[in-house]
Amino acid sequence: MGVIAFVQRQSLMGEVLSHAAYPGMIVGLFALFSLGLMEEDALVIFIFLGAFLFSLLGGYVLNMIEVKFKMNKDAALCLVLSSFLGIGAVLSSRMQILSPRAMKQISTFLCGQAAIMTDLHVYLYFSLALLISLFILLFFRQIRAICFDRDFAKLKGYSLVWIHRSILILISLAVIVGLQGVGVVLMAGMLIAPAIAARFLTNRLALMFPIAAIVGALSGFLGNVFSIYLSDYYNLALPTGPMILITAALFAFISSLSAPKQGLIVRFSRLMAFRFRSLRENILKFLWRKKKATFSEIQSAHHISWLFLWSILQFMKWRKQIDGSYALTPKGRQRAEYIVRLHRLCELYLHSYLGMSGEKVHLEAEEMEHVITPEIEEELTMLLDNPEKDPHNQPIPKKRGKE
Amino acid sequence: MGKIVIEDLKVCYDTRSALWDICVEIPLGKTIAVVGPNGAGKSTLIKAMVGIVKPLTGQVLYEGKPLMGGHAKIAYVPQRSGIDWDFPITVLEVALMGLYSKKYFWKPISKIDKQKAMHVLERLGLEKFIHRQISELSGGQQQRLFIARALLQDAECYFFDEPFSGIDLTTEKIIAQIFKELKNQGKTIFVVHHDLNTAGEYFDWCLLLNRHLIAHGSLQDVFNLQNLERAYGKSPQIFDEAIRRVLSH
Numbered sequence: 001m002g003v004i005a006f007v008q009r010q011s012l013m014g015e016v017l018s019h020a021a022y023p024g025m026i027v028g029l030f031a032l033f034s035l036g037l038m039e040e041d042a043l044v045i046f047i048f049l050g051a052f053l054f055s056l057l058g059g060y061v062l063n064m065i066e067v068k069f070k071m072n073k074d075a076a077l078c079l080v081l082s083s084f085l086g087i088g089a090v091l092s093s094r095m096q097i098l099s100p101r102a103m104k105q106i107s108t109f110l111c112g113q114a115a116i117m118t119d120l121h122v123y124l125y126f127s128l129a130l131l132i133s134l135f136i137l138l139f140f141r142q143i144r145a146i147c148f149d150r151d152f153a154k155l156k157g158y159s160l161v162w163i164h165r166s167i168l169i170l171i172s173l174a175v176i177v178g179l180q181g182v183g184v185v186l187m188a189g190m191l192i193a194p195a196i197a198a199r200f201l202t203n204r205l206a207l208m209f210p211i212a213a214i215v216g217a218l219s220g221f222l223g224n225v226f227s228i229y230l231s232d233y234y235n236l237a238l239p240t241g242p243m244i245l246i247t248a249a250l251f252a253f254i255s256s257l258s259a260p261k262q263g264l265i266v267r268f269s270r271l272m273a274f275r276f277r278s279l280r281e282n283i284l285k286f287l288w289r290k291k292k293a294t295f296s297e298i299q300s301a302h303h304i305s306w307l308f309l310w311s312i313l314q315f316m317k318w319r320k321q322i323d324g325s326y327a328l329t330p331k332g333r334q335r336a337e338y339i340v341r342l343h344r345l346c347e348l349y350l351h352s353y354l355g356m357s358g359e360k361v362h363l364e365a366e367e368m369e370h371v372i373t374p375e376i377e378e379e380l381t382m383l384l385d386n387p388e389k390d391p392h393n394q395p396i397p398k399k400r401g402k403e
Numbered sequence: 404m405g406k407i408v409i410e411d412l413k414v415c416y417d418t419r420s421a422l423w424d425i426c427v428e429i430p431l432g433k434t435i436a437v438v439g440p441n442g443a444g445k446s447t448l449i450k451a452m453v454g455i456v457k458p459l460t461g462q463v464l465y466e467g468k469p470l471m472g473g474h475a476k477i478a479y480v481p482q483r484s485g486i487d488w489d490f491p492i493t494v495l496e497v498a499l500m501g502l503y504s505k506k507y508f509w510k511p512i513s514k515i516d517k518q519k520a521m522h523v524l525e526r527l528g529l530e531k532f533i534h535r536q537i538s539e540l541s542g543g544q545q546q547r548l549f550i551a552r553a554l555l556q557d558a559e560c561y562f563f564d565e566p567f568s569g570i571d572l573t574t575e576k577i578i579a580q581i582f583k584e585l586k587n588q589g590k591t592i593f594v595v596h597h598d599l600n601t602a603g604e605y606f607d608w609c610l611l612l613n614r615h616l617i618a619h620g621s622l623q624d625v626f627n628l629q630n631l632e633r634a635y636g637k638s639p640q641i642f643d644e645a646i647r648r649v650l651s652h
Contacts, residue, residue: 141503148490151455152500152552155479203536205491 501555543574
């Protein structure tokens with residue numbers, strides 16, 4: 001459900017709903033007392049019911065404030081959120097007197113406590129998860145159309161109101177179920193973090209749902225594991241709820257780093273790949289000029305650590321560009337000549353078209369030779385009328401077939 | 404021949420009136436420019452016609468029947484600025500939205516549907532980008548994508564909200580071509596347009612608005628100094644050019 005809230009740009013919705021649920025729980029308790037029931041299971045059910053109704057109320061009030069009074073979204077969110085929490089606080093002081101024991105249980109909801117979950121909870125969660133999946137599967141197209149382009153959905157005659165209501169109901173349910181685990185304060189993050197993680201990993205809504213579900217489940221599991229092991233290890237009582245949230249946030253962070261197109265990891269590895277290739281090309285040139293060179297000669301010419309150089313040379317051997325005694329193979333020679341050709345073409349171009357002096361062009365060409373694609377090479381050749389000498393009067397190697 | 408009738412249409416935003424007393428009959432099969440100054444209610448008019456904005460009073464009849472949301476015969480292309488371009492959806496998925504049927508919303512997309520979509524995307528020059536996320540398209544390509552979706556809806560009546568704003572020359576040519584094809588198929592096209600000078604190239608009918616309907620009819624009838632002054636106020640040197648161009652077409 002977090003995915004839906006996220007793509008509708010209503011990320012703080014969960015915050016409102018979870019805070020609104022707090023007084024609901026207490027009202028639930030009041031109802032329980034007036035009915036005179038005191039069993040453990042009844043307690044759970046009443047708390048759930050109260051929370052559910054109140055969070056729906058919160059969502060409804062929020063919507064009303066926005067639509068009817070034209071209030072700014074942020075302002076409306078803040079107002080609803082804090083006033084519901086305030087109501088909760090007032091009610092709780094009354095509850096404290098009525099039943100300190102029940103109140104203690106309520107206060108665990110503020111920060112969450114996964115440890116007191118019972119079988120009943122497990123059944124509740126499972127059926128809710130099933131319900132949500134069913135809803136999404138059945139109405140996927142409507143949901144997507146509504147979230148993406150309301151006007152279009154309206155024209156298609158989808159029942160906007162109905163679907164909006166179902167979404168609100170399901171988000172509230174999801175929030176309340178989560179409350180037990182991570183608590184009122186952290187619930188919004190729990191709702192959104194998996195969605196953020198999923199958004200970075202895919203561009204398709206259809207894939208966001210399962211990915212977010214997996215991230216959510218994983219962070220629930222890992223959060224529990226961390227909380228138990230770290231608590232044991234450091235002899236602390238680390239709370240489970242915050243641990244789960246931290247794990248989920250970590251997932252979001254990692255996925256933002258490793259996102260397929262814009263992620264940092266991808267960018268970094270692309271940069272490294274380029275450096276690596278440039279270095280290889282420079283070594284090829286070096287060997288081409290020297291004909292034969294020892295390891296230490298290559299090293300002193302390129303200023304890199306011997307381990308790095310060694311691995312590059314191994315890589316070049318594997319590509320069959322050089323042989324065991326660091327001499328170029330025919331394949332390596334061809335590649336090297338091609339690079340020298342690019343270098344000298346660039347020099348000639350800079351010299352004759354941009355009017356740069358002969359000394360300067362070498363350094364520029366040193367950079368350019370690594371980024372020239374075969375297409376640009378052809379263009380340059382045509383533009384310069386298939387030249388034979390560079391500005392320093394060095395021969396430009398001829399092109400020799402495909403590599 | 405059928406027609407579209409707008410009866411006594413009034414639209415208000417809050418307490419501010421946006422459109423007042425629009426009464427007009429429009430013959431089917433025309434390409435209609437909706438023109439007027441900023442804030443004249445051009446977009447509001449077509450939004451009210453298709454049912455996105457709820458009018459205060461009045462109705463729109465298409466061949467005698469009310470034209471409202473859910474009508475299978477209309478397709479609407481929104482303004483580009485109204486779309487959330489970061490939404491996780493690909494080009495092909497947007498186009499396929501045009502093929503979803505209202506009744507059988509769970510029905511999977513068939514191969515034929517997919518081919519249809521590909522065919523239309525090809526016509527609009529988008530076939531290379533089908534798996535891209537929509538924010539990775541240029542402005543013109545984005546506009547074309549939403550036109551593709553509308554074409555796939557296979558409507559009788561098309562509504563475009565400022566399709567010519569902020570696009571490249573290629574896109575402009577493609578859109579003009581699409582308008583021509585739709586006209587030849589006998590479809591009715593409403594286009595919100597703000598460039599008076601190019602109106603003559605693309606359209607043969609016109610609704611001139613400024614809150615009220617100022618004039619309507621064939622472009623040659625509407626584009627005269629008197630009408631344009633009533634809509635825009637006095638700035639005759641601009642109008643001269645526009646009128647001259649319309650008459651030359």
